[in-house]
Amino acid sequence: MLLNYSEPLEISNLTKWLDTVLRANLPEFWVLLIEFVLIGVALLTAYAVIALILIYVERKVTAFFQARLGPNRVGKYGWIQSVADMVKILLKEIIHVKEVDKFLFYAAPFFMIVASMLTFGAIAFGKGLQALDFNIGIFYVTAVSSLGVIGVLLAGWSSNNKYSMIGAMRSGAQLISYELSAGLALLTIVVLSGTMQFSQLIENQRFCWNVFNGHISSIIAFVIYLISGHAETNRGPFDLPEAESELTAGYHTEYSGLQFGFFYLAEYLNMFIIASIATAVFLGGWMPIQIKGWDGFNQIMTYIPSYVWFAGKTGFLIFLSLWVRWSFPRLRIDQLLNLEWKYLLPINLVNLTLMVILVVTGLTLSDLLPSWFSIVP
Amino acid sequence: MSSVYKYFSGLFTGIKSLLLGLSVTWKELWAKKVTSQYPENRDTLEISDRFRCELTMPHDENNEHACTACTICQMNCPNGTIKVISKTIETEDGKKKKVLDRYIFDLGTCTFCNLCVITCPSDAIKFSNDFENATFTRGKLVKQLNHEGSKLREKKKEVKVEATAAAPQAAEVKKEETKE
Numbered sequence: 239m240l241l242n243y244s245e246p247l248e249i250s251n252l253t254k255w256l257d258t259v260l261r262a263n264l265p266e267f268w269v270l271l272i273e274f275v276l277i278g279v280a281l282l283t284a285y286a287v288i289a290l291i292l293i294y295v296e297r298k299v300t301a302f303f304q305a306r307l308g309p310n311r312v313g314k315y316g317w318i319q320s321v322a323d324m325v326k327i328l329l330k331e332i333i334h335v336k337e338v339d340k341f342l343f344y345a346a347p348f349f350m351i352v353a354s355m356l357t358f359g360a361i362a363f364g365k366g367l368q369a370l371d372f373n374i375g376i377f378y379v380t381a382v383s384s385l386g387v388i389g390v391l392l393a394g395w396s397s398n399n400k401y402s403m404i405g406a407m408r409s410g411a412q413l414i415s416y417e418l419s420a421g422l423a424l425l426t427i428v429v430l431s432g433t434m435q436f437s438q439l440i441e442n443q444r445f446c447w448n449v450f451n452g453h454i455s456s457i458i459a460f461v462i463y464l465i466s467g468h469a470e471t472n473r474g475p476f477d478l479p480e481a482e483s484e485l486t487a488g489y490h491t492e493y494s495g496l497q498f499g500f501f502y503l504a505e506y507l508n509m510f511i512i513a514s515i516a517t518a519v520f521l522g523g524w525m526p527i528q529i530k531g532w533d534g535f536n537q538i539m540t541y542i543p544s545y546v547w548f549a550g551k552t553g554f555l556i557f558l559s560l561w562v563r564w565s566f567p568r569l570r571i572d573q574l575l576n577l578e579w580k581y582l583l584p585i586n587l588v589n590l591t592l593m594v595i596l597v598v599t600g601l602t603l604s605d606l607l608p609s610w611f612s613i614v615p
Numbered sequence: 616m617s618s619v620y621k622y623f624s625g626l627f628t629g630i631k632s633l634l635l636g637l638s639v640t641w642k643e644l645w646a647k648k649v650t651s652q653y654p655e656n657r658d659t660l661e662i663s664d665r666f667r668c669e670l671t672m673p674h675d676e677n678n679e680h681a682c683t684a685c686t687i688c689q690m691n692c693p694n695g696t697i698k699v700i701s702k703t704i705e706t707e708d709g710k711k712k713k714v715l716d717r718y719i720f721d722l723g724t725c726t727f728c729n730l731c732v733i734t735c736p737s738d739a740i741k742f743s744n745d746f747e748n749a750t751f752t753r754g755k756l757v758k759q760l761n762h763e764g765s766k767l768r769e770k771k772k773e774v775k776v777e778a779t780a781a782a783p784q785a786a787e788v789k790k791e792e793t794k795e
Contacts, residue, residue, distance in 0.1 A: 303640050307650045565640040566633065581626065 247543040250366030294320040303564040330495035342396035347500035349389030354504045356382040364545035375436040387413045394489035405488030409479035415578040416469035422586040423463035440523035446611035447522040455593040467512035474563040513555035524548040667727045667742035672760040679768040682739035684715040688731035723756040
């Protein structure tokens with residue numbers, strides 16, 4: 239293994255070594271095939287494992303917010319509880335409802351999961367740990383996460399259940415409204431950064447995170463993106479379509495067993511995906527805190543591996559998501575749509591104009607203090 | 616103009632109230648949790664005296680109880696949980712007396728209403744704090760509350776005349792004590 243003294247704990251060392259070993263011994267086709275299969279397996283495993291970890295963290299943190307302890311019997315501090323839940327959902331009986339539209343009913347969870355997985359592939363987990371690095375990264379992510387709406391609408395429609403239908407319609411309306419705000423908030427940062435490619439975005443935040451770079455404008459964009467992200471994933475105070483007492487369980491009422499598991503998984507991973515895209519775009523992704531000119535400090539910061547930085551920043555945003563979920567009352571559907579169309583969208587548009595003005599007149603932090611914050615040396 | 620003002624003031628008061636809510640839950644996150652870990656904390660459990668777990672008939676060291684088999688508790692029990700079975704015995708004087716033979720109490724049907732305890736004229740039965748009463752068969756919940764070979768505690772007969780003569784003297788002593 240190449241001994242990389244400056245960044246010893248990075249997984250990119252391992253991947254580069256594996257790549258060189260494979261290329262030295264096998265023809266190109268086999269190298270690519272093996273690498274693709276390995277990446278696919280790694281992503282799928284990461285998907286499941288992150289979901290398990292998130293479910294455990296959510297149960298414990300939720301409990302602490304609610305003055306109780308959460309699972310603490312199954313394994314030390316209850317960490318095996320998540321595994322037990324996973325085994326349970328894999329083994330539960332899938333109830334075949336008779337009068338549903340069979341093809342659509344069974345296809346709906348797959349739309350959610352596929353949309354979720356496609357976005358998952360574009361996340362940069364660490365240095366060199368990004369599976370899909372398109373030059374239209376942000377555009378791709380926004381487009382692909384919209385596929386989830388089809389899953390929701392199909393689930394509600396094919397369930398042959400009036401209340402699932404209402405839940406699906408509400409959820410669909412909510413999803414498409416908030417996608418607007420999320421997209422516009424991301425656009426604001428694209429204006430600031432000048433690129434849509436994730437790796438370039440993160441590289442541009444080496445000395446100053448985007449959320450500080452565009453001061454007023456990007457803080458507003460950050461808050462708007464977080465709000466829209468939560469609303470998009472039916473999370474937090476925006477979970478009316480799943481609010482049990484009103485619509486049983488909304489669009490996924492008729493699903494049981496593994497199909498419900500897919501919806502559940504997709505919801506958790508969507509929360510993680512929103513948080514990770516927010517860290518990549520606003521908080522600097524896997525880039526450690528570096529200060530221009532302080533090389534010793536920068537060295538120390540890069541010793542902490544990039545995936546740890548990524549996990550820390552994403553973890554903070556997920557904690558924020560949980561905090562918000564247990565602090566605010568649920569919004570009614572009309573309040574939800576009101577919030578989006580009358581408050582978030584106008585503020586977003588004004589904010590976008592403001593950001594354009596900031597960039598064009600050179601008032602961003604990297605323009606005002608180039609010796610501290612500019613990428614250009 | 617006022618609608619514009621209302622829009623923005625509504626926005627900012629909304630944000631302020633949301634932040635206030637966040638601070639409340641933040642404090643709750645760090646507060647000490649009061650969940651008690653039940654099977655491990657049996658030693659430090661504090662159960663209040665008035666908690667009604669299981670009906671018992673307290674017996675003292677001489678294996679004596681206070682139940683006179685008056686069946687007032689059986690009459691007051693709303694659903695027939697208590698059965699007082701008495702027998703007549705002959706005392707030394709030759710008089711026939713009714714005493715308690717068996718006191719049957721069914722924990723399975725008891726409503727824990729406390730009427731039997733309240734109405735007992737001799738304070739013979741009490742609710743204990745022993746809450747771990749789960750069994751696998753309902754039959755085991757029917758219990759006999761008086762122990763084997765126990766009998767009624769004899770009441771000490773007080774001499775009434777001495778008591779009334781001693782009462783005013785005792786009252787005077789008390790007054791002097793309080794004055795001092």
